[in-house]
Amino acid sequence: MEKTVRVGIMPGRITEYAVVEGQSIGEVLSMASLDPSGYDVKVDGVKVTDLDGTTITATTSLILLAKQVKGNR
Numbered sequence: 001m002e003k004t005v006r007v008g009i010m011p012g013r014i015t016e017y018a019v020v021e022g023q024s025i026g027e028v029l030s031m032a033s034l035d036p037s038g039y040d041v042k043v044d045g046v047k048v049t050d051l052d053g054t055t056i057t058a059t060t061s062l063i064l065l066a067k068q069v070k071g072n073r
Helices: 023-033
Strands: 002-010 016-019 039-043 046-048 064-067
Touching: 002 023, 016 023, 023 039, 023 064
Parallel strands: 002 064
Antiparallel strands: 002 016, 039 046, 039 064
């Protein structure tokens, strides 16, 4: 099923894209011409690391790249 998801980078731009449920987050980032290197990838506020294994669901509405915060880990 096709749906609209907002995809973007902070700070910067957020754009809406038509995607299909089951499509991987990595594919959506490629479609949006965004490189996740050096960024935390957050899907609806939850950080994800497996971009090819995490997919668009019926509830997905926002994919955001945010600068990684360097600190004590």
